[in-house]
Amino acid sequence: MTQESAYPWREEGATPFISIRNITKRFGNFTAVDDISLDIYKGELFGLLGGSGCGKTTLLRMLAGFESPTSGSIIIDGADMTQVPPYERPVNMMFQSYALFPHMSVEKNIAYGLKRDGVARDEVKERVADMLAMVELSDFGKRKPRQLSGGQRQRVALARALVKRPKVLLLDEPLAALDKRLREQTQFELMNIQDRTGVTFVVVTHDQEEAMTLSTRIAVMDAGRFMQIGEPAEIYENPATKYIANFIGSANLLPVTIGGKSNAVYEVLHEPSQTGFTVSSDKALKSGEEFTLALRPEKILIDKSPLTDYENQITGIVREIAYLGKLSTYRVETPLGITLEVTAPNQVRPKGTGHRIEWDDEVYLGWNADSAILLKD
Ligand SMILES: Nc1ncnc2c1ncn2[C@@H]1O[C@H](COP(=O)(O)OP(=O)(O)O)[C@@H](O)[C@H]1O
Ligand SMILES: [Mg+2]
Numbered sequence: 001m002t003q004e005s006a007y008p009w010r011e012e013g014a015t016p017f018i019s020i021r022n023i024t025k026r027f028g029n030f031t032a033v034d035d036i037s038l039d040i041y042k043g044e045l046f047g048l049l050g051g052s053g054c055g056k057t058t059l060l061r062m063l064a065g066f067e068s069p070t071s072g073s074i075i076i077d078g079a080d081m082t083q084v085p086p087y088e089r090p091v092n093m094m095f096q097s098y099a100l101f102p103h104m105s106v107e108k109n110i111a112y113g114l115k116r117d118g119v120a121r122d123e124v125k126e127r128v129a130d131m132l133a134m135v136e137l138s139d140f141g142k143r144k145p146r147q148l149s150g151g152q153r154q155r156v157a158l159a160r161a162l163v164k165r166p167k168v169l170l171l172d173e174p175l176a177a178l179d180k181r182l183r184e185q186t187q188f189e190l191m192n193i194q195d196r197t198g199v200t201f202v203v204v205t206h207d208q209e210e211a212m213t214l215s216t217r218i219a220v221m222d223a224g225r226f227m228q229i230g231e232p233a234e235i236y237e238n239p240a241t242k243y244i245a246n247f248i249g250s251a252n253l254l255p256v257t258i259g260g261k262s263n264a265v266y267e268v269l270h271e272p273s274q275t276g277f278t279v280s281s282d283k284a285l286k287s288g289e290e291f292t293l294a295l296r297p298e299k300i301l302i303d304k305s306p307l308t309d310y311e312n313q314i315t316g317i318v319r320e321i322a323y324l325g326k327l328s329t330y331r332v333e334t335p336l337g338i339t340l341e342v343t344a345p346n347q348v349r350p351k352g353t354g355h356r357i358e359w360d361d362e363v364y365l366g367w368n369a370d371s372a373i374l375l376k377d
Contacts, residue, residue: 008041009217017042017200018168023072025058032058034224045194045201047215049208055224056204060170063202064093077167092166096173098157100145107141110160131159134193151182162197171203175210187213208248220244241377242292251294252340258289265369268293273336277312278369291374297343299371302330303364304357310366318361332363340365
């Protein structure tokens with residue numbers, strides 16, 4: 001067996017498994033999906049992320065064949081699927097509601113599609129048993145869906161979708177019905193199962209943390225278009241726009257004007273306060289050009305003593321603190337006329353000592369030139 005790259009999208013000329021080409025979907029004169037193109041590679045767990053109504057389900061339904069595109073084409077594993085009906089596509093879809101048959105046992109729910117396709121009895125039995133083992137429900141085959149927990153029902157739905165051995169599994173908000181704790185646990189199970197089967201997953205979610213946890217890559221969608229496509233860390237560390245910087249995590253934003261440059265570090269000026277900062281960028285930026293400096297709250301160090309080791313340092317007054325247990329978020333009023341959000345891990349257990357940062361404390365903030373980025377839009 002040849003070793004396939006774990007990151008085919010990073011490689012020049014790698015062959016995509018799913019190719020979405022200039023797909024548009026209109027309902028009447030409303031455009032739900034607006035001329036988008038995307039390549040997804042074999043074995044990916046690809047995340048489609050965006051707010052409600054941005055076109056995620058519509059795109060998934062076009063991949064499944066339940067909806068036909070107004071224009072554009074969809075190629076899966078080298079074959080043009082645009083006009084192929086759902087049941088002839090090597091694709092299966094797992095619905096948000098799971099849609100399990102309530103009167104059938106878990107086994108029968110999983111076996112249903114195979115029986116309908118006329119698969120021989122012994123083979124059905126074997127494949128159902130394999131699937132139950134895969135989702136760790138071997139002891140639950142005789143139960144009815146209502147005798148299972150939400151997480152177990154989710155796994156039955158997954159087993160039922162995978163038993164037909166699709167090349168692509170489409171999952172529409174697969175964990176939305178689970179509570180937060182169970183959802184986090186199930187995310188890892190989902191990743192595990194995807195890894196063991198090697199099936200290409202396309203997962204729709206509106207939850208950015210879930211998309212970050214699960215996905216090999218993410219497409220951030222808004223109003224029927226892709227705003228950015230990339231690996232989770234790439235999108236987080238290098239958001240293309242202010243919108244994405246705030247949609248994925250949060251960011252402090254301040255308007256700056258480009259000044260001088262030495263090596264790959266620019267001097268920038270925040271004009272309203274006449275404060276200068278340094279920012280690393282490998283782009284060629286012109287002096288006098290206006291940008292937005294974006295700085296993540298966790299990339300700023302906060303301390304009650306003066307900081308010396310940082311390329312950018314300012315002072316401020318703590319105006320609000322949100323204590324979140326493992327970390328705290330501080331809102332710090334600064335001489336920039338802007339309140340900066342700063343998060344810091346609560347590493348030391350404060351025993352009421354003087355080290356702890358309190359409301360109205362004067363603090364020192366520091367960050368390095370490569371901790372901030374410059375955004376145009
Ligand atoms: N069959 C349809 N007829 C008319 N409008 C639709 C239809 N399906 C979806 N839409 C509209 O298209 C937009 C995108 O919907 P959808 O893909 O379900 O969004 P998402 O899954 O991202 O929440 C929404 O504004 C929705 O109302
Ligand atoms: Mg939807």
